[in-house]
Amino acid sequence: MKILIVGGKGTIGSKVSAHFSKKHEVIIAGRNSGDVNLDMADTESINNMFKKIGKIDAVVCTAGEAKWAEFDSLTEDDFYIGIKSKLMGQVNLVRIGKNYMNPGGSFTLSTGILADHPVLMTTSGAMVGGAIHSFVKAVCLELKDNIRINVVSSGLVEDAVEHYESYFPGHNPIPMHKVVNGFVKSVEGASTGEIIRMYDNC
């Protein structure tokens, strides 16, 4: 398979890329790294990327941002950071990418445990995650040519514990190989419209 991994140099993306590279042709897209440049908040950048790489068998997205801050301090523009990047960036990867997807191919988006179990300062991130979950359930009804779509929603991953532990009191870290398995289930499995929740004790 020819697999595009958006954010393939990130905390989760690098482990996902390393795994798929063993058996598949992997193309990594990143803002400042990887094989092709991509700013996922910029639709023209998504268009240009797909024109460059052509037909593919799978798109995996482990990228996208949203602003973490207290609700009282979040401006409307702050909410649009997540809307343009993690939300519409992923919607646009599907909207545009479906025209480059081979029959039977798959999209695998990513969110996080916040969508189901938010913590303080995550109104924007939770909102964007919940949006993607419902989007995946809706769009799987309409994709053609047996193209599938799923989303991996992971708890606090082991490799991010050092930076994020204080935000997630009592959350059990998720081992990286389990998170990677979420993406493997989506790409190499047969399901569609699935929210693959990689949580531990929630």
Add this chain to the structure above:
Amino acid sequence: MKILIVGGKGTIGSKVSAHFSKKHEVIIAGRNSGDVNLDMADTESINNMFKKIGKIDAVVCTAGEAKWAEFDSLTEDDFYIGIKSKLMGQVNLVRIGKNYMNPGGSFTLSTGILADHPVLMTTSGAMVGGAIHSFVKAVCLELKDNIRINVVSSGLVEDAVEHYESYFPGHNPIPMHKVVNGFVKSVEGASTGEIIRMYDNC
């Protein structure tokens, strides 16, 4: 209680307004009707409305739109209709309205069954609904002065069956008095962060 009902002249809002008017002071906001004018996709309009009405005990929102169309035909701008109106319109009602809310007051937002059980042509509407569900779960952790927030997610309501039945094959219509009860539960009850699902057999 002094209750602001956004969309209080709509299909659901008119029944909700009629009910609360029996026991409470109700102010209806609408684009072209009601006691105060409001375009909920316009943040300045929300600011002006709250300046006009002053302190309140409850905000109920039964308004907001999103584009219904096949995923293949939805442009990026089409998705932003729902993002600006049903999604950020409701977020902004909370973001701005919390400064006018009396202690112990409540917000009650609205979505629909699409967020959990989408049907064809609802990628945008489902996405926006899922976003609001997760937003409510996140923001309830941060609201101060015992201010509560819930969301009523209703199935196809009886009064909309004639227009929408064909979109919802096999969905059991929800009687209007049950939908109204969802809003009563939120406004007069004690819960917060609740997604009040008014579904029948889903």
